[in-house]
Amino acid sequence: MNDKEQKFSFTEDNILLQITLSIPEPVIQSTNNVFHDLMSCVIEQQIHYRSTKKVFEKMLDNSKIKLLSKDNFHIFEQNSFTNASISQNKCETIASILQFWDTKNIDWHKLTDEEIRAELSNIKGIGKWTIDMILLYTLRRPNVFPFDDYHLKLIMSSLYGLDPKVKLKANMIEISEKWGDQKSLAVLYLLAWKDSKRKL
Numbered sequence: 001m002n003d004k005e006q007k008f009s010f011t012e013d014n015i016l017l018q019i020t021l022s023i024p025e026p027v028i029q030s031t032n033n034v035f036h037d038l039m040s041c042v043i044e045q046q047i048h049y050r051s052t053k054k055v056f057e058k059m060l061d062n063s064k065i066k067l068l069s070k071d072n073f074h075i076f077e078q079n080s081f082t083n084a085s086i087s088q089n090k091c092e093t094i095a096s097i098l099q100f101w102d103t104k105n106i107d108w109h110k111l112t113d114e115e116i117r118a119e120l121s122n123i124k125g126i127g128k129w130t131i132d133m134i135l136l137y138t139l140r141r142p143n144v145f146p147f148d149d150y151h152l153k154l155i156m157s158s159l160y161g162l163d164p165k166v167k168l169k170a171n172m173i174e175i176s177e178k179w180g181d182q183k184s185l186a187v188l189y190l191l192a193w194k195d196s197k198r199k200l
Contacts, residue, residue: 019189026185026189037138038097041134042125042130060080070101096125104119113143145176152190
């Protein structure tokens with residue numbers, strides 16, 4: 001995205017505009033691998049791009065795997081599940097993902113956002129937040145607004161003076177409309193801003 005496009009997108013939101021001028025544009029080096037990133041969301045309860053505990057990354061290292069797939073999952077399971085704390089619910093969701101990949105061969109990049117939501121919603125245990133993370137980080141769709149994200153709620157409540165107990169979702173969505181069709185970039189900026197403040 002060039003400067004002209006960025007200014008056009010965010011001039012309606014001065015708070016966000018000031019953030020874009022104060023930190024570098026966030027860059028995500030995506031795996032482009034929906035299976036890998038789904039497992040990250042389920043096992044770590046966070047997508048690994050945002051993880052600080054690095055649980056999923058350590059499990060991959062234990063198995064000497066860089067990119068998890070249906071084909072090498074058995075190695076991952078044998079080497080990493082023994083000492084990992086995997087709840088029954090997580091195990092059931094993992095089994096559902098494996099079953100889904102046994103029956104489906106999907107080119108995710110050819111699907112619309114809504115088609116992706118429909119497909120992933122068929123997997124037991126996969127909810128809206130996880131699907132938003134796949135759209136935002138894995139497939140890098142430009143117009144994703146995960147209003148259910150815990151950290152995003154905190155950031156927007158603080159920055160925009162929103163009351164977490166009064167119409168938070170509606171107020172967040174109203175603000176996001178100012179971002180046009182670049183909601184994903186706006187979200188990444190807000191999360192990056194929080195990380196930059198934490199590091200300071």
